[in-house]
Amino acid sequence: MNFILSVIISLIAVVVVILIPWVGVGAFDLRVLFGIVIPYAAISIFIVGIVVKVLDWGRSPVPFRIPTTAGQEWSFPWIKTNPVDNPKGKGGVIVRMLFEVLLFRSLFRNTRLEYTFKDGTAKIDHEWEKWLWLAALLFHWSFLVIFLRHFRFFVQQIPGFVHLLESLDGFLQLGVLPVTGFGVPDVYLTDLLLLIAIAYLFIRRLYIPHMRFISLPADYFPLLLIFSLGISGVLMRYFIRVDITVVKEFAVGFFKFSPKAPEGIGVIFYIHLFILCVLIAYFPFSKLMHFAGVFLSPTRNLSNNNRFVRHVNPWDYPVKTHTYEEYEDEFREKMVEAGLPVDKQIETT
Ligand code: HEM
Helix, strand or coil: CCHHHHHHHHHHHHHHHHHHHHHHHHCCCCHHHHHHHHHHHHHHHHHHHHHHHHHHHHHCCCCCCCCCCCCCCCCCCCCCCCCCCCCCCHHHHHHHHHHHHHHCHHHHHCEEEEEEEECCEEEEEEEECHHHHHHHHHHHHHHHHHHHHCHHHHCCCCCHHHHHHHHHHCCECCCECCCCCCECCCECHHHHHHHHHHHHHHHHHHHCHHHHHHCCHHHHHHHHHHHHHHHHHHHHHHHCCCCHHHHHHHHHHHHCCCCCCCCCCCHHHHHHHHHHHHHHHHHHHCHHHHHHHHHHCHHHHCCCCCCCCCCCCCCCCCCCCCCHHHHHHHHHHHHHHCCCCCCCCCCCC
C-alpha cells in the first residue's frame, strides 16, 4: 500500500475517534454511553482478547529448543561462557528476560544495513540503531510512569509510590508556560518524553525509505492514537482544566462497579477516555500484543540445553518398524536361492 494512503487512512481513523465522543457528549449528552457502557465494553474486550490470544499462543507446539544464541554456550569449565546471551538454565533465562523486557536488549543490539556509494563503489555498513532503541525505551517507560501516576484518580487513598513518581517526574517546575503566559502546574517530564518519542517513531517511519515501504496503517494508527491520548491529557492538565474531584469520584466508582457518568466536566475528558477505550479494545487484535508476546517468545524464554538434555518430541507416536533381522527372517530362503549373502544361515536338520 502506498505510504501516503496508509498515513491518510490512519489520520482519518484517529480524527473520527476524536469526533465521535466530541459529538456524542458535546451535542447529544450521551454521558452514560461514553462514560460507562463503552469503557466497560472496552475493558472486557481487552481482557477476553488477551486471554484468548495468550491461551492460543500457549497451545502452540514448541517441540525444540530454539533460543537465539549470541554468546559462547556452556561446555568445558575452562571455556568462558556467556550465561545471559546463551543461558544454560532458568536463572540465565530470567536475567535475559529482564534485560529484554526492561531495557529492550535485543533492540539495543539491533543494527541496520546501510548501503553507501562512494567513487562508484558500493559499501555496506551495519548501522547501530541507537535512536530507535532510545525512543522506544523512553516511550514505553514514560507511558508506564504516566499510567502509574494516574492511580491518584483510580483509588481513594493515593498510594505512596504515586507521590514519589509525581515529585520525581515533576521536577521541571516551570511555573509559567512561556507560550501562553499562564501559570501551569508542574510540567511532567514523561509528558514531554512520551510525545517527543512517539513523534520520532512516527517520523522515522516516513523518513527512512525502507521503513516507509513496509509500514502499514496498522503501524501508523497506534502511534497516532497514543499521541492523541497524550495530547488530550496534556490539554487537560495544562490548558483546558477539568474538575479533578469529579474525575476521581467517577474513576473510583467505576472500579468499584458502581459507576456514575461524570457531570459538569469538559468534553475533553470524554475524548481522552474514548481514545483510551479504542486503544484497549484494539489492543488484542494489533501489533501492540508484543506486550504479552515477548514473554511467550521461544527464542528468548528457552535455555540452550540442547547439548546436555535429550528433548523428546512429546507428539512422537509409536512407529511400526521392520528391522533388517525381521526382513531377513521373511526373505531368507529367497535370498539364499538368489545367491545373496545372509546373516543367519538356514538351519538344516
Ligand atoms: C494508560 C492510559 C492513559 C494514558 C497514557 C494517559 C495519558 C495522559 C497524559 C499524558 C496526561 C497529561 C498529564 C499527566 O501526565 O498526568 C493525562 C492527564 C489526564 N488524564 Fe490520562 N491517560 C490515561 C488514562 C486515563 C484514564 C483512565 C483517565 C480517567 C480516569 C484519565 C484522566 C486524565 C485526567 C483527568 C488528566 C488531567 C490530569 C491533571 O489535570 O492533572 N486518564 N493523561
